[in-house]
Amino acid sequence: MNNFEEELTHPSQENRTLSEIERETKEHPREKEESPENRRETKMEEAFAEAQEQFGQESEAVLQNMRSASKSVAKTNEKLAGDAGAIPGEAGDKLRERIRALQEKVSQTWSRWSRDTAAFAKVALLAGAPVFLPQYDAVEADKSVRGYEQTDKKEETFEEMRDRAKRELSEQGITSEQKNAYIPLISKTLQRGIEPIVDFSKSDIGNIADKVVEFVPNLVRGKKYDESVYESQMKEMMQSEDAFALYLGLPQQHETFGISDYQPAMSKEKKYYFKLNGYFGNSPEEQKKRIHQLLFSIDMNSSPENPNEASLFENHTLTNHTISKGEDEKGHYISYYDRWDFEYPLEGKQGFFGKPFEVYDRMYYDPKTFEPIPDKSERSIGSDNGRGK
Amino acid sequence: MNTENIQKDREAESIVLQRLYQDFQEEMRRIEEEQQKILLDMINRKQDHE
Numbered sequence: 001m002n003n004f005e006e007e008l009t010h011p012s013q014e015n016r017t018l019s020e021i022e023r024e025t026k027e028h029p030r031e032k033e034e035s036p037e038n039r040r041e042t043k044m045e046e047a048f049a050e051a052q053e054q055f056g057q058e059s060e061a062v063l064q065n066m067r068s069a070s071k072s073v074a075k076t077n078e079k080l081a082g083d084a085g086a087i088p089g090e091a092g093d094k095l096r097e098r099i100r101a102l103q104e105k106v107s108q109t110w111s112r113w114s115r116d117t118a119a120f121a122k123v124a125l126l127a128g129a130p131v132f133l134p135q136y137d138a139v140e141a142d143k144s145v146r147g148y149e150q151t152d153k154k155e156e157t158f159e160e161m162r163d164r165a166k167r168e169l170s171e172q173g174i175t176s177e178q179k180n181a182y183i184p185l186i187s188k189t190l191q192r193g194i195e196p197i198v199d200f201s202k203s204d205i206g207n208i209a210d211k212v213v214e215f216v217p218n219l220v221r222g223k224k225y226d227e228s229v230y231e232s233q234m235k236e237m238m239q240s241e242d243a244f245a246l247y248l249g250l251p252q253q254h255e256t257f258g259i260s261d262y263q264p265a266m267s268k269e270k271k272y273y274f275k276l277n278g279y280f281g282n283s284p285e286e287q288k289k290r291i292h293q294l295l296f297s298i299d300m301n302s303s304p305e306n307p308n309e310a311s312l313f314e315n316h317t318l319t320n321h322t323i324s325k326g327e328d329e330k331g332h333y334i335s336y337y338d339r340w341d342f343e344y345p346l347e348g349k350q351g352f353f354g355k356p357f358e359v360y361d362r363m364y365y366d367p368k369t370f371e372p373i374p375d376k377s378e379r380s381i382g383s384d385n386g387r388g389k
Numbered sequence: 390m391n392t393e394n395i396q397k398d399r400e401a402e403s404i405v406l407q408r409l410y411q412d413f414q415e416e417m418r419r420i421e422e423e424q425q426k427i428l429l430d431m432i433n434r435k436q437d438h439e
Binding site for chain 2: 085087
């Protein structure tokens with residue numbers, strides 16, 4: 001049948017007259033809906049849409065209730081703080097301290113649970129029509145309650161913050177700030193289902209496809225690394241698991257990370273940085289070789305505009321990170337920087353399912369011999385720029 | 390998937406939401422208890438002072 005014959009037998013919509021179309025519509029009214037299969041499909045679509053709408057409304061109501069309860073409790077706190085202001089002496093100080101701690105708790109509770117609820121709602125709706133929730137991306141930044149947190153938070157110096165983070169990491173395997181990333185149900189599901197290691201022999205799409213294929217079996221059986229295949233990479237795999245755990249708000253298991261004594265001079269925020277234990281080597285001999293190697297990489301890979309800095313593709317944990325050399329009153333040093341995140345579609349723009357963290361550390365050395373020089377001073381802010389990839 | 394499954398999913402989601410809300414309420418209840426204790430302490434302090 002050629003095109004002409006086809007057109008005669010089954011005329012296209014454009015070539016039929018209006019009356020023909022009208023007649024056809026009259027003769028076969030709602031033909032599609034008449035078939036049992038289509039009726040069932042329509043019914044399901046309606047049921048699904050209704051379920052989505054109900055869920056959207058319910059999530060919204062839960063979040064609204066949480067917000068109201070938080071505001072109400074915060075208001076009571078304000079009243080208590082006002083009354084406590086009139087109590088003199090040490091007793092008054094103690095009461096005010098208790099109220100301040102409670103204010104902190106209210107803020108944390110609101111922030112944590114509203115985030116969890118919004119995250120759960122988002123995940124539950126991912127499979128269906130994205131009918132709502134973009135507004136909840138900003139739920140964490142709800143000024144009405146979080147503004148309260150800011151004004152009452154106890155100020156820590158950099159040294160206090162760093163030392164607290166060291167203590168927390170050593171005792172609990174995670175710091176308070178990273179712990180905030182934890183989302184009930186979701187964090188542990190992702191940890192169990194996803195192998196954070198990246199296969200550099202595959203494209204991004206290849207890696208994503210693998211993660212999706214692995215996900216469900218991993219959920220059922222748990223992850224099992226084949227040591228015979230990955231023998232040389234087992235250490236890096238465990239390191240990647242630790243990085244992924246911290247990202248998800250869960251404790252590290254293999255002591256991969258510590259807290260650096262330093263922060264880059266370009267860092268405007270008062271914050272601590274994680275460090276990758278053993279990055280510079282574990283003995284003075286290893287460190288000497290490592291320093292030499294890193295300086296060589298900078299010389300080879302830096303640009304004329306920025307001769308003190310280069311990108312380094314090296315291991316699975318930090319993948320593409322920045323190395324820099326610098327000098328200050330203490331002497332010459334070499335540093336590295338990375339922002340650990342998970343560059344797959346699982347992560348929204350703000351790292352919705354986890355919290356990216358920054359890694360920075362440095363080592364002083366003798367520029368003639370490349371011998372490492374232990375830094376015994378208290379100084380901790382460098383002159384390098386510590387920029388990310 | 391059929392409409393029954395959709396309904397079951399819906400119920401499961403609802404249970405999780407309610408669970409999250411209950412946990413939140415539990416935290417808030419603890420905070421309110423602490424507020425009550427602080428209030429009592431303040432009243433006692435004031436009485437001592439007077």
